[in-house]
Amino acid sequence: MKKKLVMIGNGMAGVSFLEQLLKLNPHKYEITVIGAEPHPNYNRIMLSSVLAGDVSMKDIVLNDWDWYRDNLIQLHAGHTVTTLDTTSRQVKTDKGLTVPYDELVIATGSQPFMLPLPGADKEGVIAFRDMKDCETMIETAKSYKKAVVIGGGLLGIEAARGLLNLGMEVHVVHIFKYLMERQLDEAASHMLQEELEGQGMKFLLEKQSDTILGKKRVTGLSFKDGSHVDADLIVMAVGIRPNVQLAKDGGVEVGRGIVVDDSMQTSVSGIYSLGECAEHRGIAYGLVAPLYEQGAILAKQLAGVEHEGYQGSVLSTKLKVSGVNVFSAGRFMSEPGTKSLRVQDDLDGVYKKVVFQEGKVIGAVLFGDTSEGSRLFSLIRKGEDFAGREKEVLFGPSGGGGAMSNEDLVQAMSGDEIVCGCNGVTKDTIVESIEEKGCVSINEIKACTKASGSCGGCKPLVEAILTATLGADQVETVKEGICSCTTHSRDEIVDEIRRMHLTTSKEVMHVMEWNHPEGCSKCRPALNYYLGMAWPEEHEDELESRFVNERNHANIQKDGTFSVVPRIYGGVTTPEDLKRIATVAEQYNVPMVKFTGGQRIDLLGVKKEDLPNMWRDLDMPSGYAYGKALRTVKTCVGNTFCRFGTQDSIQMGIDLEKKFERLNTPHKVKLAVSGCPRNCAESTIKDLGVVAIDGGWELYVGGNGGTRVRAAELLTKVKTEDEVLHWTAAYLQYYRETANFAERTSEWVQRIGLDTVKQALASKEDRDALVERIDKTLALTKDPWQEINENDDLRRAFDALTATASPEAAAASTVEETTQRPSL
Template structure:
């Protein structure tokens, strides 16, 4: 039977979640195509604030990576927007001119940030806080400017303010209302939140109306309607969003505030659905993730032809941490003649609890500072529970009482634990009892609980503990490497060593993987651990590597690739430059750029040209795509610089040649500076070397990315030989003890610098680490050297690349 063609417009959380639901019902019913306007795979927009705050990276908030689309046979076009839907012909047309036919179409176009229509809103330095690009703008601006204003005191505005505060900025929040987060909190909780955030360093200007943004080309300040002004360098607009309906409206699909849908998420046009923030159901466009996921489940069943209960709207709830402060709200928590409230307020401990009743039915609740009853209250609100036979004060646990066990024990099986993903207590208990899930990570893999905002993780952990019994200790819970297994990194490595396991499928079979093929998270990790344990015997599994590593080039948002040849220490010569120039001309490569790592990047290489480009270059790969040593940045050193005290060029080249091609848990960058002026920025690299009189200083754990971290001084050494021995032992210890995809900056903080020094101070351990490093390096082979040997190899590699 021919597959039906399903097209999704929008690669965001709601749309892709609907696709996940469809795949869980029927993997073979549809040929799926997805268009996303951003150049990224599906990511968790809720956690953008964590990226801004420096707590995580863009890679860490990815929900479905590039490999997921490939594994599920999905055609993904990133950086490409649909500009027209011809519902009569049943085709969509993109801004690149691409035309794709559909049998069923899902519009999940999301929403657009609302920018205040005030003079100066178009100035440089004014941004929304909606996507990765906005986040990157703020990160970049924070390095140059110091005063920020956030317009909007809702959740998004406060998250942006917290992030900018973490970046060292002076932050003022301007809000039109008299208290913060008025949609989620009442006045008492809002004022308590303001007090907590002021203690963290935020400034608040409440009941302020912004009249204009001051400045010439760039923002210099704000002017308010009361005549007052505020000097600022950055303005973040966080005053709400509006459903993105322009495409639907232009295509003849019914639009009100959002795209109008029925109880099965169908629009007025046959075979066209809408879901997410762009959709309007019974007059309501929803902005929280939980109702959008509920919509996705109904849509998935309907489009697959399965009978399902209609979507009847959602009772909204919010449970999260705002800058470390726990808040919860659900239902209608306003008070009037018909609705009365029960309140508990502990000013000393900063705890506030409020339940709102209509007669004997709970209709709303607000919790601040202690939210452990949130899920139970939300379930009671959803059920419209009658509490006439209950002493109302007993509904709230006494403040400070350790009532975790009684709380999870008293929950019904159908009570929702993860509001974002609609996961019940019963589903989690079944995952623990039937599928062997004993960690939060494993439960997340099986049920999706805690996959979105993560606010329910403590309750999920409590449920695991309750289900397994008190004799099982999960307080110091190990972290499984993915949802396919309950095993941690250390357990897997030990099993590989003790059982002599030799390939990824064997590891999965012997260690009882929950999914037969594993996933895009565990397969690369297992491939690395097997190679780390048995460097001379293990044959690298290319199919288990990330797509960039398989292609030996970085994929770009337009589908072309970026090629970076090796330049040891940033040094090149006329012959290599001529080769590069000839290749650029021959293959019409559109952009040539010098990178921050002192190399030359050829951007825009066509996929089919990759083998020939590498062959014509006849240069080693620079591993710009690899979890390996990437670059060793150098200054010109004592040979040329009048301040130089050491040969930084020679040392940089020696380091790069020694550790070339070394596979590591994450990318590793080095820098060598000939004197304390550190022109090569050695203090912000994974390993940095600074020349001093009579030797070198070695710095470790530096990072110049989102998680900015200055390196720690590991040692001062007197000779080049000692430098090489320390570096080799340090890198090998990192290889053997780090989690896969753990940067050295996080590894140093987790392991502790003193512990690492203790290991390296032991002469026997240092010698053994160096021996294992030498063994690993002895099998290195440049992956592209085989390309230039004969035409047959070229053809085989070309065919492999095209197939992949």
């Protein structure tokens, strides 16, 4: 009979241990996992990437529900273990579940440390630790704008970067005189601060927090020196504490963490611990790589495989989310008895520091260029003696480069060294995927092991391992397509659509031999767009390929309700429209009516079943706040009222919005018209911005005020309003025809170059052809709710396609919709 193995905790360290145990001895245990969060195992260190908009919640799941089922693991998600009875060898949960065990693993992780400040219990004061915190930050950013992060360490900076991406004004409060003092020396920290300030982050250093201000909800934070800062949201990122209370109550020895020996066994026989809750030789580790190393040892211990025991870990850190390349490892601070080799290049923003003791590398800090991080970390672990030739570490034997290439590093690495820190993948695991599972490309290794699947920083090393294992001539360079369903690029697909006159996604998938005949959530919307762009008269919009917001013609919220935004041309409305909106808001019990940043009115909290009738009663065009289409045309009052205005920006904005409303585009498009160079409508950070000058207009393109802020570039100067419309139409059509699906204009202009755009629009003949094509497309568009309300077949199709199983499923779909396109 199998022994009963129970693991408390469903985090990265614990599940990594189970993965390795299943490889070593898959049939020894009947495994039960109890996790407090209602999710399968996910990559916690990628939460900041979710905030950044680079990935969705779904993308950071490491082991989905099917993995547990396929491995015969009983998972009780959403259960918190409240009782550990070591005498009867069983655990009990808060939901009344009792689970007996023969062997028990405690992997309860850690809890965020919350400063015991007066007012810390107010609404709007949170930590940044799990998916719930991440969701709270995303939701808060929709209604509030000022955030304060307490803590200038690694987690605090990642949280701050995420809040910036959500459009909030962010101050980082830190008690020390420089940032990330545990990971960086002062020189690197100052370079980091300068870079982050350039991104919009603000810092309050050497500040000691005193009181959280506000009544029910936080309004600010005061400091011991008498100063204060306004805040709608306070995120505490000041550290973590091992979650040990359950073990302590159960009679297990506890220090700072749950005390374990080199086999990861606690003071009680049959009970083991690993991860952030465990304390080994007086150290409780908070970084992911040591926790994976602990899991490898515990897996061998419980599988009955001989091992040398856990000996502790050398730590390394890489900052991934802020857009800044930072690496540190080992003992990087200069101390008595150590010597340092430093290279600082302020022009290129590069800093390198290697610390030696008795000729051996004991620590390193890299800023700007972290390509040598893996090599230096390996040197720290191996303890090679460089006495008398220390400069070779950074400059090589001839002074021309590093001492070890990636290929040399692979040869020097031991099999159990972790290559992919994000997912805990060792060199041996990668080699096994190549030799035993037949992986011959980076993509296949990624699919098999997850190596290089998160931040991508280890990709060069994974590639070097692949080359070293197979030989360069056996490595396949797999062409990457628009998704995993195909190797075809965007241009190849569009060319084939036009050449073969394909008009449906099914035809494209069949003719171009899709790997998955049904496609996926990434390629189906892309194909639907490309077909509609190529054949506007013949392609019938495939509603089933639209994202959930587009299918519902409204933005779904996390509770399953919707946000409805009617069109308000140029931000100008009338008393009649305002009355109509107010009447409808009352009729359908709309919980919140909000003015948006795009000069419109947002009706929030609408039930799905009310959407068709609500649009009918509004009798206003949709503002397409949900679509990859023209969203808004922001305007200032121009010369109609403003004493500085040189042109009628209001009418220009209305004309633009009325001409291009309902136009499908590769991504959302935002326009603005400013009545003078003072630029009150923020035209120079829009997809296309129009700025009035004396005697004419300037057109700026490729701007973005969202996640990746980019100033727009001057496309052309024109004299008349008709020329503005003509150039705008030609520009938008050229974008429609040449951009990748889900590519913002800011990314598109950077990719192809402004000169390419200018050349394509240089001749009036070419512009006229583009304008003719866009006018043809615009002539075919109708307001979606007008069509649905007038056509019974469309109404039934809508009802079928928008049926949602639950608010949770709807919310999951929302995350997928909004985060696949990271720019806000």
